[in-house]
Amino acid sequence: MAYDEKILRRSMARYNEDRQRRAEAFAARQKQIFREIPRLEEIDRELRGTMSQIIASALRRGTDPMPALRVIRDQNLDLQRERSALLMENGYEPDELEERPDCILCGDTGFRDGTMCRCLRKYYAREQIRELSRMLDMGTASFETFDFDWYSDEVNANLGISPRENMEKNFDTCQDYAHQFGRRSGNLLLSGLPGLGKTFLSACIARVVSENGFSVVYDTATHIFAQFEAAKFRREEDEGAAEDVDRCMNCDLLIVDDLGTEMTTSFVQSALYQIVNGRLMAGKQTIISTNLSPEEIGRRYSEQILSRIEGEYQVLLFFGEDIRRLKKERE
8 A cells, every 4th residue: 555645744744733732631631630639749750750760879889770670669559559549539530640542553653563553544544535625526525425317317329328327337336446446446447528427436436545545646637747747847846746746656546637638749648658557567546537538549649548548447438418517507
């Protein structure tokens, strides 16, 4: 599983902020209890200071520190018992002054056995949803809210299937893809005219895959190609372009929206091949959404690119009436 460095930095920052808030809240609670029961502050000071003093003294004399450690253990146990008794006498839990980590698995470090702990993965998923929300309506985009009633039941004579039945099949494919996402999920090409649900389903997939802890980058083809060009020619005004290119090439799932709306140049053709072929070679999954048909992709970007897409992508065709227009007519 790959992690987006930009998203990870934000996740770690929020994670550490929350950890600091918890530490400050504990310190404030501890200070309040000490004011109420002054003897507890004395006990705390003794527990923190006794061990270092005795060990240092034993080491200075060059003697075995173990007898001193046994003395410390017995003294500390007595102090801990006194502390617990005082707390209970004053209506507190006996362990009220013990600072406990929010996550017992990693001790609030965010990592466990060299991998990201599930507590930090939750922060990562939330930050990724925030990032995706800059481009997508993540507030309403979910498989549960998809409405098939906008698609006609009338069978298309050329295709032998109705827009609704076709969309039901596309929906099931996208839903399965999202919930079963992994290294063997393959790639999708969503092809059809505007206003048929391609972007909505892409957003649904992005939400589920993100919530399951995978790194997702969603962007328009126009912006992606612009960042590739800026990174190649090292434009000073686009310092983040190289990082954006790395994010596109290394994320678990890249969603390229609106392929075909950009100005097609030889550089764009080269960049698209780099994305398609490079991510295939790296075993990374990609979804491409376009108003172009597969044949139009071949004519515009090259037969070589079309061959890679037809060989490695599952093609989902979208057809029917423009839903955005239908909704506007009913307003």
